[in-house]
Amino acid sequence: MLVIRRNNQSNKLDPNKTQIWLGAAERGCKVVSEFQLKRDIIEVGRRIYNSGFVAANDGNISIRVNDNLVLTTPTGVSKGFLTQDMIVTVDMDGKVISGNWRPSSELKMHLAVYRAREDIKSVVHAHPPYATAFAVAGFALEKPIMPEVVINLGWVPLTQYGTPSTEEIPEAILPYLPCHDAFLLQNHGALTVGTDVYNALFKMETLEMGAKISLFARLLGGEREISPENVERLLEVRRNLGMTGSHPALCDLPEANNVAAAQPPGGDRVDETELKRIITEVVKQVLAEQRG
Numbered sequence: 001m002l003v004i005r006r007n008n009q010s011n012k013l014d015p016n017k018t019q020i021w022l023g024a025a026e027r028g029c030k031v032v033s034e035f036q037l038k039r040d041i042i043e044v045g046r047r048i049y050n051s052g053f054v055a056a057n058d059g060n061i062s063i064r065v066n067d068n069l070v071l072t073t074p075t076g077v078s079k080g081f082l083t084q085d086m087i088v089t090v091d092m093d094g095k096v097i098s099g100n101w102r103p104s105s106e107l108k109m110h111l112a113v114y115r116a117r118e119d120i121k122s123v124v125h126a127h128p129p130y131a132t133a134f135a136v137a138g139f140a141l142e143k144p145i146m147p148e149v150v151i152n153l154g155w156v157p158l159t160q161y162g163t164p165s166t167e168e169i170p171e172a173i174l175p176y177l178p179c180h181d182a183f184l185l186q187n188h189g190a191l192t193v194g195t196d197v198y199n200a201l202f203k204m205e206t207l208e209m210g211a212k213i214s215l216f217a218r219l220l221g222g223e224r225e226i227s228p229e230n231v232e233r234l235l236e237v238r239r240n241l242g243m244t245g246s247h248p249a250l251c252d253l254p255e256a257n258n259v260a261a262a263q264p265p266g267g268d269r270v271d272e273t274e275l276k277r278i279i280t281e282v283v284k285q286v287l288a289e290q291r292g
């Protein structure tokens with residue numbers, strides 16, 4: 001779904017008219033009004049708030065209207081209580097074109113996505129607690145444990161920490177953007193992208209569901225992974241469905257399949273065997289000192 005207009009050079013949207021974008025029909029695009037798109041943003045805001053994916057005024061949602069214009073949520077407002085007048089229209093430089101509210105402080109992240117991938121028409125950013133717990137603990141979601149996650153997202157990278165509202169987060173996401181539609185943002189939250197705002201929302205829901213199940217499976221002794229043969233069959237299902245968007249297992253870029261590359265830099269994580277060795281060593285030393 002996207003709003004479509006005839007003149008890509010114009011910055012003015014007429015909220016009462018359905019906008020027509022040249023070539024829309026050829027691309028198989030559905031024509032919708034700006035009013036409807038704002039309604040979709042309001043509905044998705046309500047859903048992420050009611051699902052507990054955001055607290056207070058957190059999170060942001062945008063829809064790309066055309067080559068020049070993006071509709072986005074305002075900053076400092078709960079996404080569960082948005083109204084039509086709060087949705088801001090900005091250009092691709094982030095300049096406010098219409099609306100009386102200040103756009104999202106994370107707008108740079110949204111615009112960077114739209115600049116990098118023409119197929120993306122919507123971006124959703126939230127802090128879903130289970131997915132964010134993985135992002136805080138420093139884990140990517142790389143294990144194939146649920147068919148829905150494998151088909152829709154593949155593995156989800158953990159991007160390097162960046163200060164919100166700066167260029168650091170967009171820069172951290174960009175290397176993974178060609179081959180992924182969902183991202184864990186280290187010590188921050190999650191980002192999903194889609195062909196429309198519900199497509200991006202559903203990826204956020206799939207990501208959170210995968211993270212939640214992964215966490216509980218670890219509490220029960222660890223995840224049992226789907227075998228490589230069965231993963232391949234799931235990918236075949238995705239191919240047959242003709243699904244839109246990017247998927248790491250169906251992407252040509254080599255870094256897409258390099259899970260290690262998605263781990264946070266710094267090398268301060270220690271594997272379990274090494275950790276046991278260090279603890280044993282320390283205990284021995286303490287005991288030796290006590291005896292001495």
Ligand SMILES: [Zn+2]
Pocket residue numbers: 058059125126127164188189
């Ligand atoms: Zn955030």
